[in-house]
Amino acid sequence: MGRGIVTLLGPVEIRELAGRLGLRPTKKLGQNFVIDGGTVRRIVRTAGLDGDDVVIEVGPGLGSLTLALLPEAARVIAVEIDPVLAAQLPRTAADRAPELAGRLDVVPADALRVTAAELPGSPPTALVANLPYNVAVPVVLHLLAELPSLRKGLVMVQSEVADRLAAPPGSRVYGVPSVKAAWYADVRRAGPVGRTVFWPVPNVDSGLVALTRREPPATTASRAEVFAVIDAAFAQRRKTLRAALAGWAGTAAAAEEALRRAGVDPSSRGERLAVTDFARVAEHRPLHG
Structure with a gap:
């Protein structure tokens, strides 16, 4: 050229x-x-x-x-x-x-x-x-x-x-x-x-x-659903994920259940999670708050 x-x-x-x-x-x-x-x-x-x-x-x-x-x-x-x-x-x-x-x-x-x-x-x-x-x-x-x-x-x-x-x-x-x-x-x-x-x-x-x-993480959750978890996790970054995701999941107990099902420690914080972890959490959002 x-x-x-x-x-x-x-x-x-x-x-x-x-x-x-x-x-x-x-x-x-x-x-x-x-x-x-x-x-x-x-x-x-x-x-x-x-x-x-x-x-x-x-x-x-x-x-x-x-x-x-x-x-x-x-x-x-x-x-x-x-x-x-x-x-x-x-x-x-x-x-x-x-x-x-x-x-x-x-x-x-x-x-x-x-x-x-x-x-x-x-x-x-x-x-x-x-x-x-x-x-x-x-x-x-x-x-x-x-x-x-x-x-x-x-x-x-x-x-x-x-x-x-x-x-x-x-x-x-x-x-x-x-x-x-x-x-x-x-x-x-x-x-x-x-x-x-x-x-x-x-x-x-x-x-x-x-x-x-590169390809996004393999997940059944949509990008919007994963990004909603990311936004919630870092909105109050000093809080544990159990507390930070309470609004997203409906209650703190529901957040804890979703995190455990995704293989994530509920007492950890958002800065410990990779994008693949957030995708897994999004997949386990409770159907009802």
Whole structure:
């Protein structure tokens, strides 16, 4: 596949482009633009794309990462909520990657609500994104649920969020994001990212998270039923599962019975359970509260 010539955006070009658009990065949209070419090249390299991949990028902003993705993928679908940025991105691609600009589709939409039907062409196979930090977890979970075609992903998120997404059972930061992500994929930390590669410089550290799709646990319970148990278990994480699942089961005694039938100690807490354990508990929910 012909790679074409791409001129990446640097700090000067990004500030100039933002000034021309009258853009002031907002905390509300979680806008911190990557200004370091080495970082975007590292993200693309770590994502392990092949020439047939259709990439979905969320929050492309001014296009730093988009430009680095175009030579490495068959197509890039960029989902951008900001209409000014969405309108500018195809022009930036045409200016800086003229031979590859035809590979880019821009979808002006909210990534938290975008559906598979709204995305043009072949379904995406890879998620690669510098995610807006205030919505990173719900965006990842929504896209994994909405796009079963996604086989892999590499996302940049706040360092603490990266820890939570990749945390194993028993970890201090293991919680709802960890278990729900594990329903869809194997998740691991894929390296730190320094603050100075962004403009404006955020007051938090960042990290890369790699996702590899796998089959969900074999269970007779639906995903919604399993996720209901997960939400209940962590809503009051200091409580034992017997107490935390009392509302879900109807009574604490009913919760204890369901847990015992699932082979789970009722006195343990949610952070000890893997996603397969939660699936077993969901299968044993009492028919009557």
